[in-house]
Amino acid sequence: AxxxxxxxxxxxxxxxxxxxxxxxxxxxxxxxxxxxxxxxxxxxxxxxxxxxxxxxxxxxxxxxxxxxxxxxxxxxxxxxxxxxxxxxxxxPGTGDMARAPGALAYILFTSGSTGRPKGVQISRGAFANALASFAVAPGLDSRDVLGAATTVSFDIAMLELFLPLTVGARLVMIDKQVARDGMRLAALLAARGVTVFQGTPSTWKLLCAADARLALRAWCGGEQLPQALCDDLLARFAALWNLYGPTETTIWSAVQRQQRGQAVGAGSAVANTTIFLLDRHGQLAPDGAIGEICIGGDGVMRGYLDRPELSAAAFLPDLLRQHGALAYRTGDLGTWRADGTLAVMGRRDRQLKLDGFRIEPGDIEAALRALDGVADAAVTLHAGGGAPLLVGYVVLAGVDADGQPQALQRLAGQLSGKLPRYMIPGRFMALPALPLTLNGKLDQRALPAPDWPAQQAPSRQPEGALEQVVLQAWQQAFGRQDIGLDDDFFAIGGHSFIATRIHAQLARVLRGKVPLSQIFEASTVARLAAAIVAHEGAAGEAMRLAQATLAVQAMTPEARAALRARAQR
Incomplete structure (x- = not known):
């Protein structure tokens, strides 16, 4: 003031x-x-x-x-x-957020289906209620150390930055380069004594790939938690909480502490929050049936900034409260389990989640259609190949078959000036026309799975053990054997999660000699191997480790078992 x-x-x-x-x-x-x-x-x-x-x-x-x-x-x-x-x-502290609870605390912009971001308006009262509730469950107090790694474009960062201040806990702000590197992140969490760390399933996969085992409480949310990952996290960390909620209802709206042998669930509503399910007729869905998740209570947003038509479509009367209270229609599908807890079942619309970020395909499609030479576009998330992949389908105008590969390769670069990195498809496919249903809408089921261009036989074989080991890491991460030494990481559909898988594999073999950033900068197998040779003068050791790895691979199973037995004595 x-x-x-x-x-x-x-x-x-x-x-x-x-x-x-x-x-x-x-x-x-x-x-x-x-x-x-x-x-x-x-x-x-x-x-x-x-x-x-x-x-x-x-x-x-x-x-x-x-x-x-x-x-x-x-x-x-x-x-x-x-x-x-x-x-x-x-x-000290965060001020009196209970004062003027109707005033705005923050506006956070999310992906919009029209190609323009929409501003979610969160009141001071909603923010204060969320922080007070989260201090109880999942729980944080003055003895804790919370590691904050989430970008501020994602609303869960507001919890990481403000919750420690409200309870007197210590806050460790984590650099984005460290947050993308599972091994460095695990080392930092251990070195700084972090007791609570929040991340999306994608972030927790990085830590599991780095074989992290830490005495901290894991908070996981932002996208659906796979059961296999849930079980892995329970085996590696002191406790696991699964968190659910859209930006429009202030960070998280339901929480559940996961137990061994328990199915993944969203759990129960946070304080001063109502959750109900609607069937296709707009009536309350009976227990055990699937319905759209609607969330009411103190955490509901004030509406979208200067978008009254979107706000009107997002709200409906809160069926569990009186006096004109409103609830937010999430677009998520869920069901009530026999124990009274909520399970999230997916989406009723086209909205996607990737690395915890909410993505409206229409936002990317609008950016693609605005490019010269693109007549039409569709975007979807392909789950095959071991890692989710954002795929862009385009109808090119004025481009013959010979020119299509070059036109597709240019699209990512053209989008990089318009969209955040997480919204740029990792693979583009050209179609003569987008498939449509009988009523003229996009037929998502008819969109082909990503097909990779047929690779010619590599023009040369790996030169030495190091190139061979790097090539193996790429083949395992991409789930393909037809990768050549000079294939570009991005051109064959590489993205951040595949890079972390390559990094984790090389870190195990080469004992952490490869920075994650080198995979993006030296974007072919040959260039990456050369960068490893040049990195910190570690060429000799990296080569010896690669040779040892290939020697072990060449052994019979019996010989490998005998070698492991000798190493354990």
Missing amino acids: GRGIAAGARIAVLAEHRAPLLLALLAAQLADACFIPLDPTFPVERLGMILDDCRPQLVLHDYRNGDHAALAGQATAAIEALLEQDSGVAP
Whole structure:
């Protein structure tokens, strides 16, 4: 307020995942302002869209992101500069969020089906209720250390950044490069004594691939938790909580502590929250039947920013409350189990979840159709091949068959200036026309599974043990044997999860000598092997480890068993 910011003003915050980000969000909260967290990795065009929509009175940025902040055409200030000017000490805690509970705490933008992000408005009362509830279940207190690794474009980051402050726990902010590397992440969690870590199933898979076994409580949400992963996490960590809820109902709306031998479930509603299921006729679904999950209570959003038509479609009367209370239609399908807990069964619409991020296919399709040479487009998530893959289907205009491969290869680069990285398909396919149902709608079931171009016989064989071991890691991660030494990682459908599988395999063989970033930078088998040779002068050791690996592979099963027995003596 001392800097001319009135209560209720909108403050956009554009900063890396470091201390200045947290201080800026906290300052906005203490000033009774509404903050809009922005991910600096987003393309300039998307940041501009969000800033145009939210019209902030001030954009706070760190020194690294001053140029992006200027897009708003509003007042800007560097967080570090403000800290240097202000010698006063900010009061502890997060301020009194119970004051003016109807005022906005934050606006978070999610993917929109029209190609334009939509701003979810969360009130101070909703945010305060969520934090108070989460402190009880899953539970956090002053003895805990919470590791925060989630980008602020995902609303669960609000829990990570603010919940420790409300209970006096310690907060460890984790760099995004570390968060993408399972081995480095596991080492940091152990070294910093983290007792609680929250992540999506994709993040927990990274830690399992790194063979992490830590005495921490695992909080998992953002996408459906596979039963096999649930069982693995229970064996590796002190406790596991499965968390469920959309951004529109303030972070999480239902929680369940998973037990060994128990089916994965969403559990029970958090404090001051109602959950009910509607059948296809808009009536309450009976126990055991599948219906659309609707969520009411104190956590329900104020609506979408300046989108009254979307807000009207999202709400319905809360059938479990009176006095005109509203509930949010999630679009998720669920059922009540015999023990009274909720199980989530999937989606009733086209919305997708990838690495915890909510994706509207229409958002990507609109961006594709806006490109020169693309007449029509469809996007879906393909679950085959061991890892989820976002696939873009395009109808190209003015491109003959010979020019299609080059046109498809250009699409990812063209989208990179318009969409966040997690929304860019890992594979594109050209179709003569999109398949339609009899009533003229997209027939998703008729979209072909990704087919990979037939590979010619490799022009050369691996040169030495190191190239051979790297090639094996790629083949295992992609689930294909027809990968050549010079095939580009991205051109053959590589994405972040496949990269982490390659990294985990090479880390086991080469004892952690390969940074995850090298897989993206040296994007062929041959270049990656050469980068390993050059990395920190470790060529000799890496080559010896690769040779030893191939020697063990060449042994008979009996000889390998004898070798393991000798090693265990």
